[in-house]
Amino acid sequence: xxxxxxxxxxxxASCGHEEMKKVCVNEDGLSSKGCPTLVYNDVLAEADKEYDxxxxxxxxxxxxxxxxxxxxxxxxxxxxMQPTKTRIVEIYEFxxxxxxxxxxxxxxxxxxxxxxxxxxxxxxxxxEVVSVGCKAGRTSKxxxxxxGEDQIFQDTDEAMCNPLFQAxxxxxxxxxxxxxxxxxxxxxxxxxxxxEAPITVLAVKDRVTGHNPLAAIYLSDSYYQKIKRT
Numbered sequence: 001x002x003x004x005x006x007x008x009x010x011x012x013a014s015c016g017h018e019e020m021k022k023v024c025v026n027e028d029g030l031s032s033k034g035c036p037t038l039v040y041n042d043v044l045a046e047a048d049k050e051y052d053x054x055x056x057x058x059x060x061x062x063x064x065x066x067x068x069x070x071x072x073x074x075x076x077x078x079x080x081m082q083p084t085k086t087r088i089v090e091i092y093e094f095x096x097x098x099x100x101x102x103x104x105x106x107x108x109x110x111x112x113x114x115x116x117x118x119x120x121x122x123x124x125x126x127x128e129v130v131s132v133g134c135k136a137g138r139t140s141k142x143x144x145x146x147x148g149e150d151q152i153f154q155d156t157d158e159a160m161c162n163p164l165f166q167a168x169x170x171x172x173x174x175x176x177x178x179x180x181x182x183x184x185x186x187x188x189x190x191x192x193x194x195x196e197a198p199i200t201v202l203a204v205k206d207r208v209t210g211h212n213p214l215a216a217i218y219l220s221d222s223y224y225q226k227i228k229r230t
Contacts, residue, residue, distance in 0.1 A: 007034065008039075012032075014032065015035070023037050059198070087202055091179060100176040101127065102128045102130065103176065104130050104177070104197060105129055105132070106178060106183065107134065108181065115133070130169075132165075134161040136162060136165060137165045140157050142157070161183075163187040164191075167191045178197050178200070180200070181201075183204070
Protein backbone atom coordinates (compact mmCIF):
# COMPACT_ATOMS: atom_id res chain seq x y z
CA UNK A 1 0.00 0.00 0.00
CA UNK A 2 1.41 3.34 -1.04
CA UNK A 3 2.37 5.63 1.80
CA UNK A 4 0.10 8.66 2.03
CA UNK A 5 1.98 11.85 1.28
CA UNK A 6 2.14 14.17 4.24
CA UNK A 7 0.51 17.58 3.76
CA UNK A 8 3.18 20.29 3.69
CA UNK A 9 3.12 22.72 6.58
CA UNK A 10 1.52 26.09 5.82
CA UNK A 11 4.28 28.50 4.80
CA UNK A 12 2.60 31.73 3.73
CA ALA A 13 5.70 33.69 4.74
CA SER A 14 7.66 31.87 2.03
CA CYS A 15 5.09 32.43 -0.73
CA GLY A 16 6.93 34.27 -3.50
CA HIS A 17 3.94 35.47 -5.52
CA GLU A 18 3.04 39.15 -5.72
CA GLU A 19 0.34 40.17 -3.24
CA MET A 20 -2.44 40.80 -5.76
CA LYS A 21 -1.59 37.58 -7.60
CA LYS A 22 -1.92 35.30 -4.57
CA VAL A 23 -4.90 32.93 -4.47
CA CYS A 24 -5.81 34.19 -0.99
CA VAL A 25 -6.43 37.63 -2.54
CA ASN A 26 -7.52 36.76 -6.07
CA GLU A 27 -9.80 33.81 -6.89
CA ASP A 28 -7.76 33.08 -10.01
CA GLY A 29 -4.49 33.70 -8.22
CA LEU A 30 -1.40 31.58 -7.71
CA SER A 31 -0.54 29.34 -4.79
CA SER A 32 2.49 27.74 -3.21
CA LYS A 33 2.97 24.24 -1.83
CA GLY A 34 0.82 23.70 1.26
CA CYS A 35 -1.26 26.84 0.60
CA PRO A 36 -3.82 26.96 3.45
CA THR A 37 -6.42 28.61 1.21
CA LEU A 38 -6.53 25.49 -0.95
CA VAL A 39 -5.40 22.67 1.32
CA TYR A 40 -6.97 23.26 4.74
CA ASN A 41 -10.64 23.52 3.81
CA ASP A 42 -11.81 21.74 6.96
CA VAL A 43 -9.94 24.12 9.24
CA LEU A 44 -11.19 27.09 7.21
CA ALA A 45 -14.78 25.90 7.56
CA GLU A 46 -14.32 25.50 11.30
CA ALA A 47 -12.92 29.02 11.57
CA ASP A 48 -15.61 30.54 9.38
CA LYS A 49 -18.30 28.90 11.52
CA GLU A 50 -17.12 30.95 14.50
CA TYR A 51 -18.34 34.10 12.75
CA ASP A 52 -21.87 32.82 13.32
CA UNK A 53 -21.41 33.82 16.96
CA UNK A 54 -22.90 37.30 17.27
CA UNK A 55 -20.13 38.76 19.42
CA UNK A 56 -17.39 37.47 17.11
CA UNK A 57 -19.24 38.63 14.01
CA UNK A 58 -19.63 42.16 15.37
CA UNK A 59 -16.01 42.34 16.55
CA UNK A 60 -14.72 41.20 13.15
CA UNK A 61 -17.11 43.52 11.31
CA UNK A 62 -16.02 46.58 13.27
CA UNK A 63 -12.36 45.63 12.87
CA UNK A 64 -12.77 45.50 9.09
CA UNK A 65 -14.63 48.82 9.05
CA UNK A 66 -11.80 50.33 11.09
CA UNK A 67 -9.21 48.87 8.72
CA UNK A 68 -10.85 50.52 5.71
CA UNK A 69 -11.20 53.87 7.47
CA UNK A 70 -7.43 54.01 7.94
CA UNK A 71 -7.11 54.82 4.23
CA UNK A 72 -8.20 58.06 2.54
CA UNK A 73 -9.81 58.71 -0.85
CA UNK A 74 -10.93 55.12 -1.39
CA UNK A 75 -13.41 56.34 -3.98
CA UNK A 76 -10.62 57.32 -6.40
CA UNK A 77 -9.99 55.15 -9.48
CA UNK A 78 -7.44 53.82 -9.97
CA UNK A 79 -6.99 53.61 -6.22
CA UNK A 80 -3.57 54.08 -4.63
CA MET A 81 -3.47 53.31 -0.91
CA GLN A 82 -3.22 56.41 1.28
CA PRO A 83 -2.88 55.48 4.97
CA THR A 84 -3.87 58.27 7.35
CA LYS A 85 -4.24 56.94 10.90
CA THR A 86 -1.67 56.01 13.51
CA ARG A 87 -1.98 52.95 15.73
CA ILE A 88 -3.17 54.89 18.78
CA VAL A 89 -5.90 56.59 16.73
CA GLU A 90 -6.97 53.25 15.29
CA ILE A 91 -7.18 51.76 18.79
CA TYR A 92 -9.40 54.42 20.32
CA GLU A 93 -11.61 54.65 17.23
CA PHE A 94 -12.13 50.88 17.27
CA UNK A 95 -12.90 50.97 20.99
CA UNK A 96 -15.54 53.63 20.29
CA UNK A 97 -17.04 51.50 17.53
CA UNK A 98 -17.34 48.60 19.97
CA UNK A 99 -18.92 50.92 22.56
CA UNK A 100 -16.30 50.02 25.15
CA UNK A 101 -16.13 52.28 28.16
CA UNK A 102 -13.51 50.72 30.44
CA UNK A 103 -10.11 50.04 28.90
CA UNK A 104 -7.15 48.24 30.45
CA UNK A 105 -3.58 49.43 29.92
CA UNK A 106 -0.86 46.92 30.82
CA UNK A 107 2.61 48.36 30.39
CA UNK A 108 6.30 47.94 31.09
CA UNK A 109 7.50 50.22 33.85
CA UNK A 110 10.29 51.33 31.53
CA UNK A 111 7.60 53.00 29.42
CA UNK A 112 5.79 54.66 32.30
CA UNK A 113 6.07 58.10 30.67
CA UNK A 114 4.59 56.81 27.42
CA UNK A 115 1.87 54.99 29.36
CA UNK A 116 0.92 58.24 31.07
CA UNK A 117 0.53 59.95 27.71
CA UNK A 118 -1.55 57.07 26.36
CA UNK A 119 -3.75 57.12 29.46
CA UNK A 120 -4.35 60.87 29.02
CA UNK A 121 -5.21 60.43 25.34
CA UNK A 122 -7.74 57.72 26.13
CA UNK A 123 -9.29 59.65 29.01
CA UNK A 124 -9.58 62.74 26.81
CA UNK A 125 -11.73 60.66 24.47
CA UNK A 126 -14.11 59.67 27.23
CA UNK A 127 -12.77 56.27 28.26
CA GLU A 128 -12.29 55.03 31.78
CA VAL A 129 -8.76 53.62 31.99
CA VAL A 130 -7.43 50.98 34.38
CA SER A 131 -3.64 50.97 34.10
CA VAL A 132 -1.15 48.61 35.72
CA GLY A 133 2.63 48.49 35.42
CA CYS A 134 4.65 45.30 35.18
CA LYS A 135 6.25 45.57 38.64
CA ALA A 136 2.94 46.04 40.46
CA GLY A 137 2.75 43.85 43.55
CA ARG A 138 6.52 43.96 44.13
CA THR A 139 6.78 40.17 43.95
CA SER A 140 10.38 39.08 44.37
CA LYS A 141 12.13 37.26 41.52
CA UNK A 142 13.08 34.72 44.16
CA UNK A 143 9.44 33.58 43.95
CA UNK A 144 10.24 32.07 40.54
CA UNK A 145 13.77 30.94 41.37
CA UNK A 146 15.71 33.93 40.05
CA UNK A 147 18.56 35.16 42.23
CA GLY A 148 22.04 36.66 42.15
CA GLU A 149 23.71 36.93 38.76
CA ASP A 150 20.51 36.01 36.90
CA GLN A 151 18.93 39.32 37.92
CA ILE A 152 19.32 42.62 36.07
CA PHE A 153 20.48 44.31 39.27
CA GLN A 154 22.56 41.48 40.63
CA ASP A 155 22.55 40.49 44.28
CA THR A 156 19.47 42.53 45.18
CA ASP A 157 15.92 41.52 46.04
CA GLU A 158 14.68 42.46 42.59
CA ALA A 159 10.98 42.72 41.82
CA MET A 160 9.81 40.51 38.99
CA CYS A 161 7.64 41.53 36.07
CA ASN A 162 4.23 40.15 36.95
CA PRO A 163 2.03 39.88 33.85
CA LEU A 164 -0.17 37.33 35.56
CA PHE A 165 -1.04 39.87 38.25
CA GLN A 166 -1.56 42.53 35.57
CA ALA A 167 -4.02 40.26 33.77
CA UNK A 168 -5.82 39.18 36.93
CA UNK A 169 -6.14 42.78 38.10
CA UNK A 170 -7.66 43.92 34.81
CA UNK A 171 -10.00 40.91 34.94
CA UNK A 172 -10.98 41.93 38.48
CA UNK A 173 -11.73 45.47 37.31
CA UNK A 174 -13.77 44.06 34.40
CA UNK A 175 -12.01 45.90 31.61
CA UNK A 176 -13.68 45.45 28.23
CA UNK A 177 -10.61 45.88 26.01
CA UNK A 178 -6.94 45.66 26.99
CA UNK A 179 -4.00 47.51 25.46
CA UNK A 180 -0.43 46.23 25.82
CA UNK A 181 2.46 48.65 25.81
CA UNK A 182 6.10 47.56 25.74
CA UNK A 183 5.91 44.25 27.60
CA UNK A 184 8.79 41.76 27.36
CA UNK A 185 8.82 38.60 25.28
CA UNK A 186 7.26 35.84 27.37
CA UNK A 187 5.71 38.23 29.84
CA UNK A 188 3.32 39.35 27.11
CA UNK A 189 2.54 35.68 26.42
CA UNK A 190 1.50 35.10 30.02
CA UNK A 191 -0.73 38.17 29.85
CA UNK A 192 -2.38 36.86 26.67
CA UNK A 193 -3.01 33.54 28.39
CA UNK A 194 -4.69 34.93 31.50
CA UNK A 195 -6.47 38.13 30.40
CA GLU A 196 -10.19 37.67 29.81
CA ALA A 197 -10.98 40.74 27.70
CA PRO A 198 -9.85 41.09 24.07
CA ILE A 199 -6.30 42.43 23.71
CA THR A 200 -4.54 44.70 21.24
CA VAL A 201 -0.90 45.77 21.16
CA LEU A 202 0.12 49.41 20.88
CA ALA A 203 3.87 48.70 20.96
CA VAL A 204 6.21 45.87 21.89
CA LYS A 205 9.48 45.87 23.79
CA ASP A 206 12.68 46.31 21.82
CA ARG A 207 15.37 47.73 24.03
CA VAL A 208 17.80 48.47 21.19
CA THR A 209 15.62 50.06 18.50
CA GLY A 210 13.39 52.36 20.54
CA HIS A 211 10.64 49.72 20.56
CA ASN A 212 10.60 49.40 16.77
CA PRO A 213 11.52 45.72 16.30
CA LEU A 214 11.11 45.81 12.54
CA ALA A 215 14.14 48.09 12.34
CA ALA A 216 16.35 45.04 12.89
CA ILE A 217 14.43 43.13 10.19
CA TYR A 218 14.67 45.99 7.67
CA LEU A 219 18.41 46.25 8.32
CA SER A 220 19.12 42.52 8.52
CA ASP A 221 21.18 42.67 5.31
CA SER A 222 23.28 45.58 6.56
CA TYR A 223 23.67 47.00 10.07
CA TYR A 224 21.81 44.15 11.79
CA GLN A 225 23.10 41.30 9.62
CA LYS A 226 24.40 39.61 12.77
CA ILE A 227 20.88 38.34 13.51
CA LYS A 228 21.18 36.15 10.37
CA ARG A 229 24.77 35.07 10.86
CA THR A 230 24.98 33.90 14.47
